[in-house]
Amino acid sequence: MKNQNYLNKNTIALIAICMATLMFSLEISSVPVILPTLEKVLGANLKDMQWIMNIYTIGCTTVLMAAGTLADKYGRKRILLITLVLFGIASLVCGLAQSIPVLIVSRFFQGISGGAMLICQISALSHQFQEGKERSKAFGIWGIILGLGLGFGPIIGSGIVGLLSWKWVFLIHTPIAVIAAILVYGNVEESKDPQAKRLDIAGMVTLSLAVFGLTYFITQGGDIGFTSTMAISIFIATASSFIIFVWVEKSNDYPMFDFSVFRIRNFSGAVFGSIGMNFSFWPFIIYLPIYFQGYLGYDVITVGLSLLAYTLPTLLVPPLAERLSARYRPGLVIPFGLFTIGLGFIIMRYGSMAENPGWLTMLPGSALAGIGLGLTNTPVTNTTTGAVSSNRAGMASGIDMSARLITLAINIALMGFILVEGILSYLKPVLAHHSLNSLQLRSLAEKIASGSFDTLKRDFPQLAVSDPSGTLVHAALLQGFDWIMLYSGIGVWVLSLASLITFGSKKRV
Structure with missing residues (x-):
């Protein structure tokens, strides 16, 4: 009993x-x-x-x-x-x-x-x-x-x-x-x-300020001007916070981040996997609903169903990833998973530009990106903790999770910036004959980027004359997403190569 x-x-x-x-x-x-x-x-x-x-x-x-x-x-x-x-x-x-x-x-x-x-x-x-x-x-x-x-x-x-x-x-x-x-x-x-070790307050505060500062710089830089005094001050403060964080961790007897673990090639190679997943896959899930709703005109239920092709493979593939890691080693599986994510984004890019785009044209790339995430996630977690001694596993897991969240926060901001810049690049030549200054053009680009089409013609009456059917607006949004998917695909391929090189050709512990 x-x-x-x-x-x-x-x-x-x-x-x-x-x-x-x-x-x-x-x-x-x-x-x-x-x-x-x-x-x-x-x-x-x-x-x-x-x-x-x-x-x-x-x-x-x-x-x-x-x-x-x-x-x-x-x-x-x-x-x-x-x-x-x-x-x-x-x-x-x-x-x-x-x-x-x-x-x-x-x-x-x-x-x-x-x-x-x-x-x-x-x-x-x-x-x-x-x-x-x-x-x-x-x-x-x-x-x-x-x-x-x-x-x-x-x-x-x-x-x-x-x-x-x-x-x-x-x-x-x-x-x-x-x-x-x-x-x-x-x-x-x-x-x-x-x-239990004492709380590393200095490390916690300086790292948080560095992440927040860089995110703020990327997100608000377009409005305040990247070369303005305020923006430069924010960037200097952000860089200073990060430098102080590194100094604090290296001089602390009980640091949050023990940088010596990065000398272990298996650990560093797996961390590239952590960064790669959150460089592309997870931040893009913030923007993909805007494509489905804003560009394709789907309702919220259809958007949720369409996203299943993107997320479900992440749940189904990990058991296969574990078997592949045991047979071929994580040093091959993790870079291959990242490469697959990148390939998925490139295929999604072509799917979004199809003659009759829809969830079906996005399906192959979405599923492939999800499969790549599933191949990468479990081997990364197991490798980061397994590459160090058991008494350092908690710290290694914390670095892994921090790498994921920091990369996610920064790339949510970066993808938003790239989306707006892609839209702006399309709008500038086609609206050159309209009396819109640079601030108005950026405001228009940000409204399009958010999928906010309902009030566009009210806020920008020029569009009611030059783009009554919304063709220009949709084409601009598509170019913004084209830029994001190209950035994500190429970026994660670079990280895949960095992971492969870092792991090396032999199995390391």
Whole structure:
């Protein structure tokens, strides 16, 4: 009977932790689908959409490494409970937000609590399930739920919008967080590390400022001018923050980032894989709904269904990736996965320019990019932690996750910038005879980039005469997406080559 109670308690604990995992992953993949809706109901522009997504990842990055230290010192169960409550409150505020600034600020706190919650989940699982077979099964189920949240997030988000409203994409997490917290309180065992290191506040603050500063510079640079005094000051402050971060970590006895691990070729080669996945695949999921809604005219449900071809392979392919890694080594599988992602983007590019574009012409490239992500993700995770000794696995995992989130935040901003520049490049020659100055042209390009077509002819009456059917606007948007997909495909190919060279020709440990 005692063993049966133990099993039941562990099962309930696993359910609670998986509920937390599902919330975290849904907030990454379900929110992009509602961004065009937020443009209509809250008046969000392209920069707002970027910040709604970016601020979540920046929040996660801010606490990612510190959360593990706090959990070790004060109790993994205790910190997990606190983060669940905070995530539920932040989600409630997001859902009740009546303005973009409130939504962005609440998304930041949602990201902070979500990032800490993710680290605490892993720590709690590691302590709760210590037997080999049971531990492997628990982490396997946890990974499946994480994949389900990421893979089905778009259709779940679009379904919620279709049945209820955009608010419930956030509000639904509040009751889930309450239930998960109750289950955690009653079933997850408390654990601490008496040898826990002290909190690296200086490293945490300087890294966060560097990421935020670079993201702000890219996102707002077009408006304030990249060569303006303000922009240059922001860039100098950002570079200074990063330099101080490196100095702090190298001089700290207990750093968040132990840069010596980058001397291990397997570790560095896998980190290129982390960067590659978030250089192209995940940031593009923010913009793909704009293509489907703005250019193809799909409704929110059809957008969610169309995105399944992009996300589902990420859930189905990892078991194959594990077998391939065991047979051919990660040093080949990870670069091949990145190359496949890049190939998917190039094929998507041609699919978007087909004579009769639609979800079917985008399907081959979308699926191939998803397959590439699936081939890369699991080998990267296993290699970063397996390349170092067991007592450094947590730190290695933290660097891996930080590399992903930092790259994601920066490339969300970069893709938005490239999208606008591509549209501007199209508009300038064809609207040269109109009396639009550079600021008006950029404003027009940003409205097109956000898929905001409803008010274009009202705000720019020149278009009512020169482009009554919207042909020019759609062609400009298509060129912007052409630039993004070309940037993503070539960029991830470069990272694939860097990963292959870094791993080297022989198996290394």
